[in-house]
Amino acid sequence: MNQGQDEAALGKTYDLALLRRLWVYIRPYRATFIVAVVCLPLTSACLLAQPYLLKLGVDWYIEQGDAAGLTRIGLLFAAALLGEFLFFYAQFQATMLVAQRSLADLRRDLFTHVQELPASFFERTPVGRLVTRLTTDVDAINEAFSAGTLTIFMDILTLVGIVVIMLSIDFHLAVVTLALLPPLLLILNFFRTRTRVTYRTIRERLARINAFLQETLSGIMVVQVFAQERKMFAEFEQRNRAHRDANHLSNMYEASLFSIVEALSIISIALMLWYGAGQVGQGLVALGTLVAFIEYLQKFFVPIREFSTKYTTMQTAMTAVERVFQLLDTPVTITSPPAAHRPHEVAGRIDFEHVWFAYNEEEWVLRDVSFSVAPGESIALVGATGAGKTTISKLLNRFYDIQRGRILVDGVDIREWDMHALRRRVGVVLQDVFLFVGDVATNLSLGRTDLTPDDLRQAARHVNAEGFIRELPGGYHEHLHERGANLSAGQRQLLSFARALAYDPAILVLDEATSSVDPETEVLIQDALTKLMQNRTTLVIAHRFSTIQNADRIIVLHKGRLREVGTHQALIAQRGIYWRLYQLQYAHAAGTAPAHTDGPVLEEI
Amino acid sequence: MQRLWGYIYQYRYRYMRGIACLVMTATLAMSIPWLLKQAVEGIEHGRPVREIVSTVLLIIGIALLQGVVRSFSRFLIFNVGRDIEYQLRNELFAHLQTLSLSYYQRQPIGDLMSRLVNDVTAVRLLLGLGIINILNTPLYYVYAMAAMLAMDPILTLLAIAPYPFMFLVVRAMSRQLMERTLNVQAGLADLSSRVQESVSGMPVIRAYVREAWQNGVFGGLNERFKTENIALARLRGLFPPLMKGISGTGLLVVLWYGGSQVIAGRLSLGDLVAFMGYLHLLAWPTMAMGWLISLYQRGKAAMQRLEVIWQTRPDIVDGRENGASRSGQTVRGEIGFRHVDFAYPLDDRRPGGEAGNGHVPDGRTVLHDITFTVPAGKTVGIVGRMGAGKSTLVHLLPRLFDVTRGAITIDGRDIRLFSLAELRRCIGFVPQDPFLFSARIEDNIAFSQPEVDGGDVRRTAVLASVDGEIEDFPKGYETVIGERGMTLSGGQKQRLTLSRALLADTPILVLDCALSSVDVTTEGKILQALRTSTTEKTVLIISHRVSAIRDADFIVVLDAGRIVEMGTHTELVERGSMYTELFQDQALEEELAEL
Ligand SMILES: Nc1ncnc2c1ncn2[C@@H]1O[C@H](COP(=O)(O)OP(=O)(O)O)[C@@H](O)[C@H]1O
Ligand SMILES: Nc1ncnc2c1ncn2[C@@H]1O[C@H](COP(=O)(O)OP(=O)(O)O)[C@@H](O)[C@H]1O
Ligand SMILES: [Mg+2]
């Protein structure tokens, strides 16, 4: 019990803190918001006046038989009605305007924030969950506004007003009538704590359904090709069922609460009549007072009856607010320093100095890696899968920060660079190709308006993509589906390659940029690239020796350590790892594959 | 809407029980103003208190009974709403799984998600709260009108007069309301798709510093969504005060006209109280009516958006024979392509495409007259320039798409005669884009056979040469990987998808550039291991590396969707045309020199 109270108290201050943060978004629209707030008590006043006018009508005119007076009261009543209508509508419109505007701002901030979050965040967070945050959750807050969270304040005002008026009309009668108020409050509180928990559960389960849907539909090809539809259905059904069961529980709470309030409202009227009957008989209470009390009680229970619905809406919204701000609070760990390095010209020198890096603490992926690349030099990174090649390319771009050592570009630590300036100079063709829904041209320019169609065509020509683009029915305007699903993997890769060239970076990083491209095309691209690579630094990650050989120098990486550096000839002469790799590919091709090379070559070194 | 009726019909017994409770609740509720009238009249006429007390006790009794019945009615009907929601989601999910890849290539997933989440919710609201109110409103009206007419017909008509007016207003607004609701719902779906895509493409956006572009695109959608929401609110906000105003007007009439009737002695004060009581009871259902209209519009709009999904019929379905004729016989794995032509369905968003009628016209022909046979247990290499149609060719085998002309056979039997599950269970497929689920590595490998033990999982991981690296992870096979295998290197992803296919232990194995990110050393090891352990399997292998295909039993060379050459490595090298052109830079020079 005690603990429950503490929790409730904690919940209250916590909710307050959340609301204060929400207020930051409402503030810019406070003028409109004030209109809404001012309209609230006015609506309440108009509402409260109505039963009182009724009482006056009954006591002063109906019982006295004064028809003219009744007309006057009728006109006042009509005025109160009209006032209620107008103030309510004004209040609702003002609230909705504020809500829509501030929530749009919130959504915008969320989106901007998500774009700044570190790469590691996206590895932990399912895409489906982020979609839920930005759409469903923000919409839940909107729902709270449109279902009248603000009117809860109006309701409270109305309730207090009714109690005060009733007490002032007839104290004893009011006390008897409101005798059921304390148990009612207890009941409301009981349900409040229960539904809070249930609602949290429901939201969690819904989020799990979303994440599952999202992932399964993305991987539908794998599901189908392995004929695992039944299994996936079973998993979905289980999540769906859990969500439904939680809702059944919440339905039970909601139905009971609603009915209890209904019953109590009638019983209150009955109690009043019971007591009132004797009082009227003794002439202590006017009949008009009884009529007005009945009317007030009816009005009293309307907001309480709506309370359960409004409360659940509010609860949902509060959970949503909480989660939305949690996302906004996720720290942006990779940022530019205050006086960031933002040079006009970049020569393209790269230095790795004793770089240690781990995605998860202490699971070193790179160990003490040091190398330098002169401006304009081309380097090939070679190593077994999982050696850390892609990791190097991601570090150069500052997708992650290293734990030990330094990475310098043009002699400046990349942590001192303006992040955007750095990334603008380092063009990485990522290993995982991603294309956006939209046409080919947009995918090449990525929305940059300073790139002319000629620039794009030029870039496409360099990577030999012009041919296939021309053959597409829509050419450069061909619509690409999600992730470029209507292209072959090689074509996608070329577009992603062309995109990097269109960007004209000082440092070009090619992470297996042609692994899905046939060797013939690769050779053509290579020829085109030699010209392009002349005055820029290039880092090439590849497995085919035809690509590797052309580099000025070769860096051999093994299990996160740098093992060999040198030109092709030098490394062959050195007879180390590189030589063995080379031997393996070519010896095999020459038909003299010795049996032992099938064993773990790299491991034994 | 017909589907909606289907659900209602299916749950009719539970609905009926709920409705019975609703009717009882209404009946009990409606007796209360009548009893109040009795009590007030009793007080008015100075009857003995004892008489009044018995009326009061009756009221309390009815209130309690009504409370119980009411909670049952709501509980029953709300739960049906939830059950239908559950069923609807299940059925939609099951249906979506039957739709072929060509559907998913046209349909953004964010949009589908929005339908399965937000639209299903709208339908559920209609079937729960909506149904309650649809029934309550007429019920309350009938009862209240009857009681009121009995007391004073003229007063009744006057008090009720504003209500028909309200119906007219509501009817006039409902089309607009529907339109705006649809706009908002579509706007929400657009936002979902956008977020979904931006988050998936985050590395690219980041690498090219295009955050501003994305913010612009999202900002535009966000702005539009806001405007549409405001437009909707403007209309929707009219309903609650309108309803309140109308029921208030009724009260005004009772006070004014009713009061003068009391003065004239034609009505009692008790009648007046009863009248007000009935009007109060009508206020809620009347108010709910306004809200019900928007609920109905939303539900209907949502159902229409769901109907679009239902109306997409699966175009690739189980074969007629369904395996019955040959059950028990194991598939050997002989594959035959007979004059196969294939064209991808035309994009229906492009002008000229016919949308929605189920039969999408075909686009460019990607494969022409493909004919070849792979005897069971043999390995065939497929090579060709990018975009030649290699992936397309192998996608036809598990019927991810159906051939446009010609036929594909397995063991001499047309694959369209198999049941889909039967067909796909005999093909181990390693797609070009490695897709992994955000689950444990173990679960990913055992995807097709969740019940296998750890030993089998390990064995296939060893075959795919990925065992060592998995063991190096602190949690080994229990490591949970990110969505799409985000936390793995490219080569690790590929080898895990290979393990997954190997574990399925199928007579046919398809490798579509499955080792392109794997270094040559490891690739050599894997291929060697495959050769010794899968001698029984028919293997189709696509690769750009000569080392991967040179040992194939024969090689098919594709160009622009046609087979241009076939033969063993040596034959093709000797012949010296397309094949040698393709691989001239890869070691072939030396080999040619040797010959
Ligand atoms: N985001 C990540 N989180 C955790 N581990 C990762 C992540 N990305 C890669 N790794 C691990 O780091 C190692 C190196 O990966 P990577 O640099 O991609 O290798 P490759 O040399 O094949 O490009 C691998 O063992 C891989 O599993
Ligand atoms: N889903 C699709 N819809 C329309 N066209 C496609 C689709 N997938 C591939 N294509 C086109 O079909 C051709 C063959 O593609 P694919 O079989 O993937 O080539 P690859 O030989 O490189 O594997 C390409 O020109 C590609 O643009
Ligand atoms: Mg890599």
Ligand SMILES: [Mg+2]
């Ligand atoms: Mg392909």
